[in-house]
Amino acid sequence: MSLDGCGAPEQGVDITVGANEVVLSGKVRSDGAPVGGAFVRLLDASGEFTAEVVSSADGDFRFFAAPGTWTIRALHRSGNGQASVNAEGPGVHPVEVAVA
Amino acid sequence: MSREDVLVSAAWSEENLNAPGVVFVEVDEDTSAYDGGHIPGAVKIDWRNELQDPVRRDFVDRAGFEKLLSAKGISNDDTVILYGGNNNWFAAYAYWYFKLYGHDAVKLLDGGRKKWELDGRPLDKEQVERAETTYTAQEQDLAIRAFRDEVVDAIGNKNLVDVRSPDEFSGKLLAPAHLPQEQAQRAGHIPSAINVPWSKAANEDGTFKSNEELAEIYGEAGFDGSRKTIAYCRIGERSSHTWFALHELLGHEDVKNYDGSWTEYGSLVGVPVELGSGKEA
Numbered sequence: 001m002s003l004d005g006c007g008a009p010e011q012g013v014d015i016t017v018g019a020n021e022v023v024l025s026g027k028v029r030s031d032g033a034p035v036g037g038a039f040v041r042l043l044d045a046s047g048e049f050t051a052e053v054v055s056s057a058d059g060d061f062r063f064f065a066a067p068g069t070w071t072i073r074a075l076h077r078s079g080n081g082q083a084s085v086n087a088e089g090p091g092v093h094p095v096e097v098a099v100a
Numbered sequence: 101m102s103r104e105d106v107l108v109s110a111a112w113s114e115e116n117l118n119a120p121g122v123v124f125v126e127v128d129e130d131t132s133a134y135d136g137g138h139i140p141g142a143v144k145i146d147w148r149n150e151l152q153d154p155v156r157r158d159f160v161d162r163a164g165f166e167k168l169l170s171a172k173g174i175s176n177d178d179t180v181i182l183y184g185g186n187n188n189w190f191a192a193y194a195y196w197y198f199k200l201y202g203h204d205a206v207k208l209l210d211g212g213r214k215k216w217e218l219d220g221r222p223l224d225k226e227q228v229e230r231a232e233t234t235y236t237a238q239e240q241d242l243a244i245r246a247f248r249d250e251v252v253d254a255i256g257n258k259n260l261v262d263v264r265s266p267d268e269f270s271g272k273l274l275a276p277a278h279l280p281q282e283q284a285q286r287a288g289h290i291p292s293a294i295n296v297p298w299s300k301a302a303n304e305d306g307t308f309k310s311n312e313e314l315a316e317i318y319g320e321a322g323f324d325g326s327r328k329t330i331a332y333c334r335i336g337e338r339s340s341h342t343w344f345a346l347h348e349l350l351g352h353e354d355v356k357n358y359d360g361s362w363t364e365y366g367s368l369v370g371v372p373v374e375l376g377s378g379k380e381a
Contacts, residue, residue, distance in 0.1 A: 039214055
């Protein structure tokens with residue numbers, strides 16, 4: 001799998017996104033390879049836990065959030081990692097999280 | 101009640117997978133997790149299809165619960181160890197539900213499926229067969245279940261603990277952020293409720309915080325130990341997690357879970373709803 005696609009996660013386009021939905025969507029990777037079965041936690045601007053999903057076999061995750069700055073933290077038996085994303089308004093906001 | 105009476109660790113569980121009289125049960129809303137690999141020997145309960153009435157919004161009745169547990173091969177004498185995904189939300193809900201129907205010997209696997217997986221403990225896909233039993237349930241223990249009228253009556257005089265995220269509490273979001281937000285009910289919270297998100301009670305790996313940490317968290321949020329308590333969330337599963345922390349771990353005596361929760365309250369005509377953080381006053 002090429003890393004060129006990092007900015008545009010495939011799975012973000014295969015759902016119907018409501019006009020007002022703020023979607024944070026992307027992949028968990030380790031050394032570039034997708035990590036399935038990671039626990040992906042959405043933390044708000046103050047670091048408070050908001051939601052959690054398990055990444056798909058292809059490493060995909062998706063949150064329905066609100067405008068703002070969010071941290072996405074992934075936990076996996078192979079390691080943990082996090083990334084931040086600023087969602088200014090409705091739409092699909094891509095984000096990648098590397099675990100090590 | 102001590103912590104050991106209601107919680108077991110992943111390490112203890114792995115050592116007791118084949119212990120006589122102990123049944124492991126995975127409870128989830130999405131049972132594909134179980135099908136993809138479960139704790140060896142564990143049976144599954146489908147939160148939606150097996151614990152909820154298929155037509156009305158309510159639980160399966162006493163006879164239905166007896167039939168379910170009999171078919172799962174669970175007897176009245178068994179110690180049931182519950183675990184699941186979503187930080188044990190649905191397992192905690194099932195724990196409360198088992199207590200509601202009078203099954204006393206039930207415990208939660210601390211950290212649930214998440215802790216088990218993060219530890220790299222074994223999962224398998226074996227078909228689990230248990231001989232059918234003749235399970236007998238009790239009438240529902242309504243000392244731990246709240247209905248809408250008593251929730252309205254509790255405004256201003258009981259602890260109302262809203263365990264949703266701060267954005268759901270304030271009215272900014274209508275559901276947890278892993279779900280779509282277009283919902284029918286009004287946004288906000290029950291007036292006089294305190295907001296202590298369920299996640300405050302859990303560590304990152306899904307295990308419960310210590311009793312000392314829990315007492316401090318609820319105390320700081322304005323929880324009054326001399327008052328009766330009702331916990332609620334959106335559909336009653338996250339509040340089961342907090343009901344467990346308040347009633348089973350901290351030992352507060354009169355604590356109810358309002359399973360109608362915000363999807364019911366936020367749809368009621370004429371009841372008071374408050375917006376904002378609740379801390380402006």
